[in-house]
Structures are given as C-alpha cells and as structure tokens.
Amino acid sequence: SDEEEREASCLAKRQEPQQEAASEEGDDDDGDAAYLNFSGTMNGDASGFASTENPPKTFVASEIHDGKSVNIAEGLKLYEDLCDDSEISKLITLVKDLRASGRKGELQGQAFVVSKRPMKGHGRVMIQLGTPPTFFPNHNLSFPPFPADIKTEPLPESLQDVTERLLAKEIISIKPDSCIVDIFDEGDHSQPHSWPHWLGRPVCVLFLTDCEMVFGKSLTVADHPGGDYRGALKLSLHPGDLLLVEGKSADFAKHAIPSVRKQRILVTLTKSLPK
Template sequence: MELCSNHEQCESRSSQIKLTKGFAAKEPVRGHMVNLVKGMKLYENIFTDSELSKLTHFVSDLRTAGHNGELSGETYILFNKQIKGNKRELLQFGVPIFGHRQEDATSNIQPIPPLLQGVIDHLVQWQLLPVYKKPNSCIINFFDEGEYSQPFWKPPHLDQPISTLFLSESTLVFGRFLVNDGEGNYKGKFTLSPKEGSLLVMRGNSCDMARHATCPSPNERIAISFFRVRPDSTPAHSPHGPMTLWNPTSPGPYSYEPMDMVMPKWGLLPAPVVMLAPAPVPQMAVSPKKIPGSGTGVFLPWNGSHRKPAKHLPPRAQKGRVLHLTHAVETHVAEPASA
C-alpha cells in the first residue's frame, strides 16, 4: 500500500504547504524571560483528504490487530485501562524510544510499516524534516473520548526535531509549568489546537525546554509521532523488558533547572515525575489517588558558572561573596539526598 498514487505531483506539492511559525510564550528561566516555544513550526495542507483517510483506516486496522494479539512483542501497548480519562493505548514501531538504543540490540517491536515509512519519506522529500535526522521510530497514540496524556518532556537520547502528525483535531498545552485539575484539564503558558492533517515540528526550546500535554476532548483522536533515537554504545536497559519511567538525570544544553512541572487541583503542590511511558504490566497502573503528594525529590542543579564577584569590591568582600555562594549551592544540592 502506497501513500500517494502520483509521485510526480507529490514533488511539486511542497509549494502548497502552509507554514505557521514565530510562536511565542515567555516564562522566566533563571532570571531571564525565555520563549519556551521558540523553534516550533506547524504545517498544514500536507496530505490530501484521501491520503488522510487511508492513513486513518490503516492505523485503525493496526489497532484492531493489536486488540486481537496479532502484533508481536510490545508493538501494541494498553495501560491504565481502569483509570478513567488516563487510559493510554499506543502502537510503537521501529527503534524503541523507551530507553537507550544499542547498535547490536535486537527488539521485539515490529519495524515501521511501509505506509508510515512513506509518510516519513514524503516529509523528508518536502524538506519538512531534515534528511540527516530522518526518523527511525514511530509511535501512534489513540485517545478515546475524554482521555488525556501525561506531560511529555524529550529524553536526552532522542534527537531533534520531534514531529507529530494529527489525524484528528486536538488541543495541546505547552509550558515549563503545567497545572492540572486532576481530570486532565491542563493550564500552561501556551495552547495550540492543530487541525486534522496538521504536522507539528518541534526544535530548539520547544523541544528541550517546554513540556506538552494533550488535553481531554469529546472526540476520539489519533496522533502519529516520529522520533530519531540516537545509537548508544553504553549498557542500556533491555528493549525486551517492561517500559519504565524516564527521569531527567542531567541538565540539558540550555542549562535550566527542571522541576516538578505538574500541579494538581489548580494548587501549588508538585505532582509525581513526568511519565514518558508507564510500564505495561498491570501492577504499574497505579490510581492517581494513591500517588503521594509530596513530590519526587527530583532536582537538577544549575550547571552554569557562578556569578563572578564584582570587580569594584575589595578582595576580602569578594572572597566572602564566593564562600557564601559556594555554601548555598552545597546546601541546595544536599537537600534532595536527605529527603
């Protein structure tokens, strides 16, 4: 099955694609106002109605095959089935994103189907995605009526850009801080409602600094996300094992201080760590009511250099200033360890 029937017409279609960019949503980061969605681009009029219909029917058939146990390994995953609004159902193909990739590792996840590979090839052909960062991983998320996602923050083993093709109209919220009323109604600095057939491409700050979440909707939604997983020669978790929570372990290249970003019930209490993908085993499907409200204690120290002492201060004052800063940093880092 091919995506388009006339490849010659496909080559000239790039001129018809609508691009929206220049999104702005500033939040304070280490004392400076930063545009958290810088680098975000939204493309429309990419695929025809017949092509979108073909894609929708194809992924729906894959979903049915997953229900019937016809897909190998962890290609089809269903978790949190008993939790209202937070059930997640997905299909993953290609290189698994849940953990680092090893060059010699084998996976029990099926390769990217030819039709979806055709989508990737066309996005590269139209220069919507760079050829040197061509995706090698694909995840299809299904959201039924009223369902929502957990906030997503790009783990370090994924390359930029990250792109999502929406087969249904959706609403997403972006921000360094996301507030949740407990029913998936997120509030953030920036809200985006991509139309059916839109492609969202995230680079730069929008990929590395902002978290995003899918909000509940009265409609069913399908979103296809494309990733490029970096090869890693260091020991990693087996791709055959259950998927786990991903916690940030070191500051990103933008040198900001990640914190617990989700706040329940419009309050100020930190929520559990952001979940990239819960484990598919039943015992991992924990009710939100049982999650402790004291936070996770995840803290990433600021990796930028300390402020230089003012030159006009006398040496003794400069020395005292440096000692004071050093003591403050040591105390700040030690607190999570004692929690």
C-alpha cells in the same frame, strides 16, 4: 487614486503578523515560571524549508525563568494540511487495523502497549513501529524499559510515504525510522511531559484527528478535574497538521493534551539514536 490606496491598505493588513494575548498566570511545582504572553506568527523559516509551498507557522510564548524571559516555543513549527483528507482516512484505517491486530496478539514484541489509563506523555494505547528507541533506564518514563533486542512491527508503506514527503519538502534532513502511534480515547488526557532525550530531534507529530496541545514550562490545571491544562501556548491542531518540535519547545518546555469528548490519534516520527 482612491482605488490604489485601498488596495495598498488591504495588502498591508494581510502582511501584519497575527497576534494573540492572554492574561492567565500559572506556577509550576518549583514556582520558577510565570505565564506572560503568547503571540503566534506566520513567519517562514528560510533554512531547510525552501521547497515547500506554504511556510510553517512559528510561535512566541514567553515565560519567566530565573528572572529572564524565555521563549518556550523556540524550535516549534506548525505545517498545516501536510496530508489531505484521503491520506488521513487511509492512515486512520491503518491505525484501526493495527489496534485490532494488537488486541488479538498478532503484533510482535512490544509493538502494542496498552494500559488502563493513559501513560505519561502517551495514550492509553501505544503502537510502536520501525526501529525502537534507544535503551533507557526505568525512571518513571512513559514506556517499559525496552531491552536492546526488542521486536517491533516494520514501518508501513503509507507512513514511509509520509517520511519521504517530509524529506522532499525539506522539512527534515534525515529520514525518520521510528514511529509511535498514540491513541487517546474519549475523555483521556496526557500528563505534562517533555520529549525524552533518547528520542531523536527533531520530533515530528502528525495529527490524524482534531487535537489540542498545551505547551509551557509551567502547566496548571483548571479548578475542575479532567485534565483542563493551561500554559503559555495552546494549539488547536487538525487532521493532516504536523508539528515539528526541537530546541526549547522539546527540551525545556512540557506539553500536555487536555481531556475532550472525542478520540485523538497522534503519529510521532523520529530518527532513532545510535545505541
């Protein structure tokens, strides 16, 4: 019947993958990558994600590297609305309280790190919780070179609840024990940066505010100043969204946070590597 044909047509349209295309081009300092295309899909990953209600979004963002097309978004998954508004509000309050305590000198060791401008790959304010990352050499990285006996604040219960949920939903298989909270103030932007090898994989980034993040082997800046980055993939994240980053999206691609007139708060959860 005509009604059955209309229903079948609507169902087919809903099942088509969502795609976007752009025509911007950019080269990095080495001139070895050019922007080609981006398409976002809503494909679920059957491995390790059987018990979740909503499958993650996965992405394809291709760049040319050494004459070959490379998906720089391989290993990148977006889990939308992992936390509800009530939980996000509680986590924001926690971050504000930790920031206030840090300003008063009440947090131990390197738990509270502040700089005059955003640190490479991190915000102007960084709060370190849980097990500190593995010791690493000081070669223009984001943090000071933490000694092996560094002291940080323990992981708060509310963040432990988040890690338990990641395990229960089979988003990850190993419980994170290290947390970095980054605060970007109004107008701040991050420099293009890759997640360092001494952070365990996968890297989970929970967004407590709206935030844009750009990915690409080659990231360019628009003509006007202010950290308006262009890359193969640009995501608009919302409070409660979680990015899981591994594979080429973590080890090959760079990422950056553009400058906008609002504060942004990111919570990065990882499993510390053995020393």
